[in-house]
Amino acid sequence: MPSVTLPDNSIRSFDSPVTVEELAADIGSGLAKATVAGRIDGRLVDASELIVADARVEILTVKDQEGLEVVRHSCAHLLAHALKQLYPEIKLAIGPVIEHGFYYDVLLEDPLGEDDLIKVETRMTELAKQNYTVKRRVVERAEAAAVFKDRQEPYKQMLVNGIPDGEVIALYEHEEYIDMCRGPHVTNTRHLNAFKLTKVAGAYWRGDSNNEMLQRIYGTAWGSKKDLKLHLHQLEEAEKRNHRKIGPQLDLFHFQEEAPGMVFWHDKGWKLFRTVKDHVREACFAGYDEVDTPQVLDKTLWERSGHWDKFGDMIFATQSDRREYAIKPMNCPGHVQIFNNKLRSYRDLPYRVAEFGVVHRNEPSGTLHGLLRARRFTQDDAHIFCDEEDLQREVGILIDLTFKVYEDFGFDDIAVALSLRPEKRVGSDVLWDKSENALVTALKRKGLDFAVQPGEGAFYGPKIEFSLKDSIGRVWQCGTVQVDFSMPDRLGATFVSEDGRRRVPVMIHRAILGSLERFIGVLIEEHAGKLPPWLSPVQAVVMNITDKYADYALEVSESLKKHGFRIDLDLRNEKIGLKIREHTLQKVPFLLVVGQRELETSTISVRALDGDDLGSMSMEEFENRLNQAIELRCRKQREG
Ligand SMILES: [Zn+2]
Ligand SMILES: [Zn+2]
Numbered sequence: 001m002p003s004v005t006l007p008d009n010s011i012r013s014f015d016s017p018v019t020v021e022e023l024a025a026d027i028g029s030g031l032a033k034a035t036v037a038g039r040i041d042g043r044l045v046d047a048s049e050l051i052v053a054d055a056r057v058e059i060l061t062v063k064d065q066e067g068l069e070v071v072r073h074s075c076a077h078l079l080a081h082a083l084k085q086l087y088p089e090i091k092l093a094i095g096p097v098i099e100h101g102f103y104y105d106v107l108l109e110d111p112l113g114e115d116d117l118i119k120v121e122t123r124m125t126e127l128a129k130q131n132y133t134v135k136r137r138v139v140e141r142a143e144a145a146a147v148f149k150d151r152q153e154p155y156k157q158m159l160v161n162g163i164p165d166g167e168v169i170a171l172y173e174h175e176e177y178i179d180m181c182r183g184p185h186v187t188n189t190r191h192l193n194a195f196k197l198t199k200v201a202g203a204y205w206r207g208d209s210n211n212e213m214l215q216r217i218y219g220t221a222w223g224s225k226k227d228l229k230l231h232l233h234q235l236e237e238a239e240k241r242n243h244r245k246i247g248p249q250l251d252l253f254h255f256q257e258e259a260p261g262m263v264f265w266h267d268k269g270w271k272l273f274r275t276v277k278d279h280v281r282e283a284c285f286a287g288y289d290e291v292d293t294p295q296v297l298d299k300t301l302w303e304r305s306g307h308w309d310k311f312g313d314m315i316f317a318t319q320s321d322r323r324e325y326a327i328k329p330m331n332c333p334g335h336v337q338i339f340n341n342k343l344r345s346y347r348d349l350p351y352r353v354a355e356f357g358v359v360h361r362n363e364p365s366g367t368l369h370g371l372l373r374a375r376r377f378t379q380d381d382a383h384i385f386c387d388e389e390d391l392q393r394e395v396g397i398l399i400d401l402t403f404k405v406y407e408d409f410g411f412d413d414i415a416v417a418l419s420l421r422p423e424k425r426v427g428s429d430v431l432w433d434k435s436e437n438a439l440v441t442a443l444k445r446k447g448l449d450f451a452v453q454p455g456e457g458a459f460y461g462p463k464i465e466f467s468l469k470d471s472i473g474r475v476w477q478c479g480t481v482q483v484d485f486s487m488p489d490r491l492g493a494t495f496v497s498e499d500g501r502r503r504v505p506v507m508i509h510r511a512i513l514g515s516l517e518r519f520i521g522v523l524i525e526e527h528a529g530k531l532p533p534w535l536s537p538v539q540a541v542v543m544n545i546t547d548k549y550a551d552y553a554l555e556v557s558e559s560l561k562k563h564g565f566r567i568d569l570d571l572r573n574e575k576i577g578l579k580i581r582e583h584t585l586q587k588v589p590f591l592l593v594v595g596q597r598e599l600e601t602s603t604i605s606v607r608a609l610d611g612d613d614l615g616s617m618s619m620e621e622f623e624n625r626l627n628q629a630i631e632l633r634c635r636k637q638r639e640g
Helices: 020-027 027-034 065-086 116-129 141-150 154-162 225-240 242-251 267-284 299-305 307-314 332-342 388-408 429-445 516-526 547-562 576-585 596-601 620-630
Strands: 003-005 010-013 035-038 045-046 056-059 101-107 132-137 169-172 176-178 197-204 213-219 296-298 318-322 323-327 351-360 374-386 414-419 450-455 464-471 475-484 508-515 540-544 569-571 590-594 603-608 611-619
Touching: 003 169, 010 020, 010 154, 020 027, 020 035, 020 388, 035 065, 056 065, 065 101, 065 176, 065 197, 065 213, 101 197, 116 197, 132 141, 141 154, 141 169, 141 176, 169 213, 169 414, 197 225, 213 225, 242 323, 242 516, 267 351, 267 388, 267 508, 267 516, 296 299, 299 307, 299 332, 307 547, 323 429, 332 351, 332 388, 332 508, 374 388, 374 620, 388 414, 388 429, 388 464, 388 475, 414 429, 429 464, 429 475, 450 603, 475 516, 540 547, 547 569, 547 590, 547 596, 547 620, 569 576, 576 590, 576 596, 590 596, 590 620, 596 603, 596 611, 611 620
Parallel strands: 003 056, 414 450, 540 569, 540 590
Antiparallel strands: 003 010, 035 045, 035 056, 101 213, 132 169, 169 176, 197 213, 296 323, 318 323, 351 374, 374 508, 414 464, 464 475, 475 508, 590 603, 603 611
8 A cells, every 4th residue: 555755755654545635635734725736756647646556756836836837737728718618619729838827829710809818817717716626537549539529629639639649648627628638737726816818919820830820818827816916017017128118219229120130229229339338348358359250251161160050040141243151140250260360379379359249140030029139139259269278267267257247237146057968069079078077167166056958058069158137037148158169170270289289279159248239128128228327328418497508508518528428418498397307208317407506606406317306516526426326337336
């Protein structure tokens, strides 16, 4: 009779088989109530699954990620149940779990609008409140096929036919509704009490654009109402920070159909871009040769580098005079040409070369997302050619540099991940062993916690990835450090070693911000457009109260400009209140007002963007204040 070992290694014995739920009840009634699924000898199961033999068993609640996913998946079934009641003619396809929630793909004669979601959600809530039991039943293929034929569900029938022989087919019954699924699922709908339908979108059946377009209904689901509320708040915050809205509002940039995924920077946006670029040049390019390489390079070079094979569908190809070219999707091969252009000796290593490399990648149009995912972007790209022994030290320097620069931009919650060899790769296993070891050692020496991601490396080498967390908890992957034992060899890079022989250097690819465009998108969202004085394209605007003070306003603005500040002047014959409102909406950090009193005392009256009236001060005082704010960059003002 089963003897059950729990995760804490305690053992419970039973006279006859028990379900996971019964096991939980044996431990405590609170746990029994919270149980959404289980794990028997590593296998995820429904809470109703019988434990028939000795086993290690784990009880899952919504506090476990997998338990939460069971709830999300069950919400997808609940959604389908509600839809089928409201729209009996609906055809149901698939309903998987995604990050934060779930979706269901459906076909309806009259597609659902956002308004219909409320009706569907209400029905879901009514159904869940019935606390009905969800039953799992294992069936033969023929029975499953008959069930879905009878229910007039063509997609489900196709799915039944696609299940490989020998695989278990399980039906989940929610009262009169039946779905097919691997499970596990909650055994009772009382666990489904914190969900919300969020949007509808189009999706092709099986993701193939040759197939018919279905409707995808998205929802989010959580373990508690409190978690749901928090998530919805985060979504709302994210919407307020949406850089695709803020960018045009602040006249920073725009996109248009003729250049999908390629940004048109306006004057103010380009000032922001240049500020970021200048800082990167100062902070991250010291010790590097800064170069610039051609945008268009012969196809044969990309064939030799291996990019044409592995990356071909992302390359914008072009031709002229019967020669084929690629618009560069990366800068590395160009940098190898610069390395190769001279005879290099071991004394020249490490050779560090950097470029603000503009690259083009033909990303699928569905994945484009403003600055965050563009087809044309600028990398703060650099390559280090070095000897194997230098590898760990160079990687160590890069880790320090990355952390420092992120802090300059106000990010101090940084996650590090190490990605190891993927299946599709170039280079021998010996070289992969060497390079992976170098990265592990460098990370360990810094005492960093890092996640290991097997199979996630680039085709030419393993990599370290840096992700930063923004103030509403979103994570952005930005920097990478990649070791590459392959490309220098493929492109014929060598140096003369101490013993006079030719050797192939190791190459490190590194980018700290990654894409400048994307990083600026992150910055705009992080600050909700209220960029700190360091980054703001206009740091202060000078306004006169009436025409009488126009000359003084001009004098103030010219003087500040002379000191290198980015200043706007607003001499319009408008009420001062209106001018202040407009520049506040434009999120200018400091608003400077001049009138009679300021003219007489040679001062300016200063307001901060947050509405704080900083009072009157001399020009010198204001310049000091502005300089201090700029020096702080995005670092938080420390107390004391
Ligand atoms: Zn399911
Ligand atoms: Zn590279």
